[in-house]
Amino acid sequence: MNNLHPNLQLTPFPTAIPAWQAPIVAGDLQLICHKVRESGGRLVAIWGRDRREAGFVLHVLLLTQTGLLCLNLPLSRQVPSYPDISRIFPSANRMQRAVYDMLGMAALQAADQRRWLRHAAWADDSFPLRKDFDAQAALRSDLDDYPFVRVEGQGVHEIPVGPVHAGIIEPGHFRFSVVGEKVLRLEERLGYIHKGIEKRFESSTLQQGAKLAGRVSGDSTVAYAWAYAMAAECIADKTPPDRALWLRALFLERERIANHLGDLGYLGNDVAFSFGFAQFWILKEQVLRHNAALFGHRYLMDAVVPGGVSVDLDEAGKKVLSEECAMLTREVQLLRRLYEEHAGVQDRFIGTGRVAPKLAAQLGLCGLAGRASSQAWDMRVQFACAPYGMLDVQMATHQNGDVAARVNVRFDELLESLRLQREIMANLLGTGDLAYPLASLPANGFGVGMVEGWRGEVMVAIHTDAAGNLDRVHPHDPSWQNWPVLEHAIIGNIVPDFPLINKSFNLSYSGCDL
């Protein structure tokens, strides 16, 4: 990694995966990003930090073949601006706009300077994540006029959908420009559920922060809680007990199993094949009920805590899970055959919402959707943190990039997760410590945690202040990368196929709106 740039002073920092950080100057940012991109690396996240009299810092987290690279770019208090990198990494576009909305740090010469998260909920010149932000004075409500890109031409018209939908789903606005039923362009507008999570972290203790992190995106609660715990443990430079690591992996795989089951059901439902929907949801419900009975929460919230885990699994519980595992394996294989042999279902799945591998690589598609378009990245495989290093995870990939490919990857991962669950339970022997006490963190620490959630890699970065309190916590959802790709996946498809394509990605609104 040292050959990226002569000025790059890499310092490794202790985390469960190989990671380095390096201070850089503004002039080098684009060049380093270029180099990383050329060597097959990806952009993970961008976040800013207000350090008061010391100015601002922009953090750009990149993922290379050898590990994580965090670039720290100090910016002056007077002119907090930095070179645009959205031309190098298209997924940087919305992240840069969000950084501006939150902290007023601007990407110079970026092609898209529209606001992203603000929605006119606070004054134009106030920035919530600055330390001098006064919520009482700054809040106001007026309607904003978001300039959507207009498509002109004979017979082109717009279909605005959302943020309030006919079904009970998260809010997001979709602006379709169509001719007849054919979609020429889709533009997303998110940010309707901005909850001020990052601001809330600033006044939280480490333990409160863990709870909050587990609620950034409810369907990925284990992934977020683990990433947060990993970041905290990285600052404290401690490793949780072995048993806790095995249990974390068990929880993460169970989260993946539950979500994949639910998604496969929904994908059936979206082509009006409600038989498949009902069967998968019966299975998902079974998993959730076992979670509730064994671990105290259907979605495993607060099961992972900094320092370890909060719940154990006894022998009786293991028996329940292995029976469930056998049942699920049998049923899922049966249902997979049903989906694959159903002409009507396959007709809807195959060729719909195709993201070619080349486009996926260009736009930085990641996670499950990325793997369905030949983007072979899986944190459990490439940077297998404990205990995944001992599990030999088989990555599921597909090259077609259509809805059928994403369904296939889900089936493969589901069966693989069931296998992993069996292996993990075989390693959970006897009893052991569940956690070591982690009450507070060292001062001025910086840690990153990254976990392969069911949707893709979930990242949490923690900075502590001079007293060891949480100074800045940035949770990052893989949906940041994948939402813009969805806009491309729909092009050329017909309007009624959008819900199916959208569901095959199943991206998080809450995780991005923060």
Next chain:
Amino acid sequence: MRNPEQILGIIFQLTQLLLVVLAAPLLTGWVGQCQAWLQNRSGAGLLQPYRVLNKLFHKDAVIADNASWLFRITPYIVFGCMWLAAAIIPIIAVDLPFSRAADVIALVGVFALARMFIALAAMDIGTSFGSMGARREMLVSFLAEPALLMVLFTASLISQSTQLTHIVETFAHHRFILYPSLAFAGIAFVMILLAENARIPVDNPSTHLELTMIHEAMILEYSARHLALIEWASSLKLFAYLSVGIALFLPHGMIEVGNWAGLPLAMGLLCGKMLLAGAGLALLEASMAKMRIFRAPEFLGTAFLLGVLGLLIHFLLGA
């Protein structure tokens, strides 16, 4: 001599009218219950549509500011059309007073009238979903209508009449004969029934995905009593379509006006046929996925072709 007969006729007509309007939601409930069973769910029960109607009638209606009178009266027109259609079709008895007023072509016209109003009302409020639903509905219906006429013509040619009453009498009161032409017409009719009643594989009546909707997209803006009437009308339409199917393909057991003794048996048979038809519909829907909208022309083209084949076979074989 004529007067008592006329009064009897009116009594039978009213009985049928009431029966249909009260029983139609039950049929919808039965189809839903069968679907639930087929999916390993316990289901909401047969009375669920009545509960929904009751709930909707007790709500306050919300109407868009820019809605015109057309939007307000459409639910009543649609409901009226469907009820009228159910009055024309011989359901328990043949030779009812109303049935002489209109033949099968008029019946298709009544369905078309309801559709025209609901499509206009959908466009009236100017939402993108309304017009999207309306144009999809028109795509489906302009293909379904000729196919339906082909099916009805096949039956008319066999019975030498376009009066449903006459068709039923011809089929029911002759010795049981298998008409090959009717077999083709029967398959075509099932396909049309699915398309016209917004069922899978053409539309999905239970979807919440606004972008995929056809019928539901047109009525998204309706609420309370208006929505109740439209839902009720949809139940009536399904009942009417199944009744046409029964009249054309399984008319045995229908009675004549004044035959009080035969009434219980006729009702029982009707119930049995409806139960079977509803269960069959649920089975068909459970086994299929929804087609892409642009497959609908192929689907309905096939229905039309089968209808024409029925006609041709009748001309070629005389059967």
